[in-house]
Amino acid sequence: MNELRVLIIGATSAIAQACARIWAARGAQLLLAARDAPRGEAIAADLRLRGAAAVHCLRYDAGLPPQSLLDALSGIGMPDIVLIAHGSLPDQARCEHALEALHEAYRINALSVLELATLLGEALRAQGHGTLAVIGSVAGDRGRASNYVYGSAKAAVAAFLSGLRQRLHGSGVNVLTIKPGFVDTPMTRDFAKNALWAQPETIAAGIVRAIEQGRAVVYLPGWWRWLMLLIRLIPEPLFRRLRL
Amino acid sequence: MSAAAQGWGRLLHPREAVQTLRDRFEQPRFAPGEHYLARGQSRSYGDVAVNDGGHILDTRRLDRFIAFDAQQGLLECEAGLTLGEIIALCLPQGWFPAVTPGTQQVSVGGAIACDVHGKNHHRAGSFGCHVQSLKLLRSDGRVRHCSAQENPALFAATIGGLGLTGLILSACIRLQRVAGAAMQGDSLRFANLAEYFALEAESAPHWPYTVAWVDCSARGAALGRGVFERARHAAGAAPAPPRALRLFFTPPLSPLNALSLRAFNTLYYHRPGAQRSAQRWHWQSFFYPLDRIAHWNRLYGPRGFYQFQCLVPPAQARAAIAQMLELIAASGQGSFLAVLKTFGGLRSPGLLSFPAPGTTLALDFANRGARTTALLAQLEAIALAAGGRLYAAKDACMSAESFRRGYPALGDFTQHIDPAFSSSFWRRLEHS
Ligand SMILES: Cc1cc2nc3c(=O)[nH]c(=O)nc-3n(C[C@H](O)[C@H](O)[C@H](O)COP(=O)(O)OP(=O)(O)OC[C@H]3O[C@@H](n4cnc5c(N)ncnc54)[C@H](O)[C@@H]3O)c2cc1C
Numbered sequence: 134m135n136e137l138r139v140l141i142i143g144a145t146s147a148i149a150q151a152c153a154r155i156w157a158a159r160g161a162q163l164l165l166a167a168r169d170a171p172r173g174e175a176i177a178a179d180l181r182l183r184g185a186a187a188v189h190c191l192r193y194d195a196g197l198p199p200q201s202l203l204d205a206l207s208g209i210g211m212p213d214i215v216l217i218a219h220g221s222l223p224d225q226a227r228c229e230h231a232l233e234a235l236h237e238a239y240r241i242n243a244l245s246v247l248e249l250a251t252l253l254g255e256a257l258r259a260q261g262h263g264t265l266a267v268i269g270s271v272a273g274d275r276g277r278a279s280n281y282v283y284g285s286a287k288a289a290v291a292a293f294l295s296g297l298r299q300r301l302h303g304s305g306v307n308v309l310t311i312k313p314g315f316v317d318t319p320m321t322r323d324f325a326k327n328a329l330w331a332q333p334e335t336i337a338a339g340i341v342r343a344i345e346q347g348r349a350v351v352y353l354p355g356w357w358r359w360l361m362l363l364i365r366l367i368p369e370p371l372f373r374r375l376r377l
Numbered sequence: 378m379s380a381a382a383q384g385w386g387r388l389l390h391p392r393e394a395v396q397t398l399r400d401r402f403e404q405p406r407f408a409p410g411e412h413y414l415a416r417g418q419s420r421s422y423g424d425v426a427v428n429d430g431g432h433i434l435d436t437r438r439l440d441r442f443i444a445f446d447a448q449q450g451l452l453e454c455e456a457g458l459t460l461g462e463i464i465a466l467c468l469p470q471g472w473f474p475a476v477t478p479g480t481q482q483v484s485v486g487g488a489i490a491c492d493v494h495g496k497n498h499h500r501a502g503s504f505g506c507h508v509q510s511l512k513l514l515r516s517d518g519r520v521r522h523c524s525a526q527e528n529p530a531l532f533a534a535t536i537g538g539l540g541l542t543g544l545i546l547s548a549c550i551r552l553q554r555v556a557g558a559a560m561q562g563d564s565l566r567f568a569n570l571a572e573y574f575a576l577e578a579e580s581a582p583h584w585p586y587t588v589a590w591v592d593c594s595a596r597g598a599a600l601g602r603g604v605f606e607r608a609r610h611a612a613g614a615a616p617a618p619p620r621a622l623r624l625f626f627t628p629p630l631s632p633l634n635a636l637s638l639r640a641f642n643t644l645y646y647h648r649p650g651a652q653r654s655a656q657r658w659h660w661q662s663f664f665y666p667l668d669r670i671a672h673w674n675r676l677y678g679p680r681g682f683y684q685f686q687c688l689v690p691p692a693q694a695r696a697a698i699a700q701m702l703e704l705i706a707a708s709g710q711g712s713f714l715a716v717l718k719t720f721g722g723l724r725s726p727g728l729l730s731f732p733a734p735g736t737t738l739a740l741d742f743a744n745r746g747a748r749t750t751a752l753l754a755q756l757e758a759i760a761l762a763a764g765g766r767l768y769a770a771k772d773a774c775m776s777a778e779s780f781r782r783g784y785p786a787l788g789d790f791t792q793h794i795d796p797a798f799s800s801s802f803w804r805r806l807e808h809s
């Protein structure tokens with residue numbers, strides 16, 4: 134009964150699935166929360182065959198309050214690791230004039246994540262150990278004309294997690310902010326891919342490692358840290374003229 | 378585009394719109410008037426997995442296991458899963474694919490659509506003999522369940538159907554029970570083609586796997602000399618497979634030429650390991666020696682290469698294969714990897730399946746332009762005159778006539794083609 138227990142929210146995400154396969158191969162117990170039940174069940178069946186000790190499916194829709202997920206969880210027990218992976222790339226152009234699109238983007242990429250981090254962070258603290266890992270993005274490091282709605286929502290998540298991490302310091306709970314660069318997944322299917330793009334398996338290996346190492350913030354692949362540092366260093370008078 | 382988008386022989390430079398499907402639930406977008414083709418791991422050599430000017434449905438993310446019955450060895454999985462991933466899961470539980478080609482980097486969908494064969498054809502038939510059922514998505518958006526009982530005609534057309542009948546979403550396949558992860562058997566030198574046929578006849582009844590490598594540069598009395606391998610699965614330890622290598626770039630000039638070829642073939646024939654009985658192999662070294670070198674196809678340089686694989690019926694096999702080997706040796710072309718295998722009588726349901734009783738010869742040719750295509754045409758003519766056929770999965774230049782003559786069920790097959798599906802291969806042979 135000493136298997137690692139992992140809760141994955143947004144379990145149908147390509148990056149999350151790749152993480153789940155790593156944990157399954159190590160015989161972990163997995164709790165998969167997703168809004169799409171048939172997809173969630175299909176992933177659960179796959180993970181059981183790949184070695185997971187047990188897999189449970191839960192319902193979670195980021196458009197709705199998280200309470201039902203928390204209630205379901207209280208029956209099953211808290212995991213050792215929580216990975217919050219859901220997200221979606223909003224239509225930036227639409228968000229520039231339609232407030233409902235802006236709200237929706239913030240609901241899915243920021244507010245729902247902060248709700249979950251609040252409630253699950255607290256539950257982990259009460260348990261006295263564990264990791265809260267959340268997928269942010271390099272897009273949160275500096276707002277750019279092409280996707281600042283998504284980017285600023287991810288920035289909110291990063292700032293929030295930084296505070297939560299401080300608050301939970303000493304409680305036995307680590308908070309990990311994951312900042313992937315470009316990843317070839319359904320979310321980015323319409324983008325032309327080049328050498329900067331990574332596969333979800335590469336990102337997943339980095340996530341699992343960063344959790345084990347108790348890291349605070351991880352860029353994946355690691356070189357994005359330096360690229361984003363450069364981008365943050367560009368002075369605003371110059372940055373405003375760039376098209377990124 | 379990546380190297381994977383041009384066929385394993387790297388001869389083509391197609392323009393394609395690629396849709397990567399997330400899983401078996403995703404409905405591809407079919408636009409009216411456009412043509413579509415599923416693609417797996419692009420391990421077919423020519424243009425059967427190429428759709429120039431059209432759309433590709435990339436199935437590499439259809440990689441979920443669905444169910445595995447470890448008592449019966451029955452596996453249901455999405456069509457993009459590779460044999461390598463299946464072996465990783467099932468071999469520790471005592472199961473192995475009933476049929477495997479010479480690379481484990483093929484998808485289940487690709488293995489069905491080309492009805493691939495392995496070194497155990499004489500015992501197990503082709504991959505299609507072990508497909509219990511499959512789910513096929515047609516461009517009308519409906520999924521057809523196909524098996525010997527349900528939609529049997531569509532089932533038969535889809536096995537070996539070169540992706541033209543629709544998109545295979547998932548399949549249920551039967552695996553074979555094996556004694557362990559090792560292979561045990563003999564390597565035996567043979568001095569000429571007659572000795573090959575004698576060894577083959579003697580070994581086939583007793584060994585589940587038989588195959589031969591031939592020295593395609595040898596002539597005269599040594600014509601058709603080579604090394605015969607026969608083996609079976611075995612329990613216990615096996616030597617670890619050698620470390621994996623990778624070819625990171627394409628050399629501007631291929632190091633493979635007539636001289637290096639002759640030298641390699643001679644050394645390979647005379648190497649001490651070529652004659653060793655009671656040998657043990659790791660399953661990877663036995664089945665997939667080439668998988669050790671990632672992107673080995675780049676070795677042929679920027680112009681790519683052709684593969685030729687034909688089947689000749691038993692009565693003509695000796696004479697026709699001797700004639701082909703003589704022609705190849707005289708041309709100074711040919712390759713390191715010429716393979717001979719004699720098929721058995723088990724037929725799969727597939728209408729366009731390549732394997733049938735007879736002997737198959739397979740080898741690579743670096744692309745040297747007209748010289749190479751002229752040689753390929755001569756080889757094709759010999760195979761055809763002997764009542765044989767060429768293997769579509771390896772082909773980039775067969776004629777429409779040899780396709781028609783080699784595959785008499787073509788007329789029946791055509792009725793099952795999905796109207797929105799096509800491939801560069803199909804258009805090449807339909808309109809030439
Ligand atoms: C080193 C090497 C050794 C080989 N040895 C052998 C051998 O011993 N015996 C043998 O028979 N072959 C052999 N082959 C050929 C290979 O097994 C076949 O070409 C196989 O079909 C490749 O599978 P794939 O997943 O790469 O398919 P692809 O090359 O991507 O596609 C092949 C065909 O399958 C169709 N297809 C793929 N997925 C689907 C799907 N989901 N639904 C419908 N259609 C689909 C495509 O449209 C195409 O027509 C070898 C190839 C290599 C590179």
Ligand SMILES: NC(=O)c1ccc[n+]([C@@H]2O[C@H](COP(=O)([O-])OP(=O)(O)OC[C@H]3O[C@@H](n4cnc5c(N)ncnc54)[C@H](OP(=O)(O)O)[C@@H]3O)[C@@H](O)[C@H]2O)c1
Pocket residue numbers: 143144145146147148149167168169172193194195196218219220221241268269270271312313314315316317318319320321
């Ligand atoms: N891909 C990249 O380049 C990249 C880069 C940096 C960060 N990220 C982040 O990585 C995370 C995973 O994304 P991915 O790249 O793996 O893409 P993905 O495969 O498209 O996954 C997105 C996931 O979010 C879920 N989701 C979307 N809206 C939801 C909602 N309202 N309620 C519940 N779940 C919802 C999706 O569920 P369905 O399956 O039901 O649609 C899906 O599981 C996201 O947070 C993303 O922002 C991605």
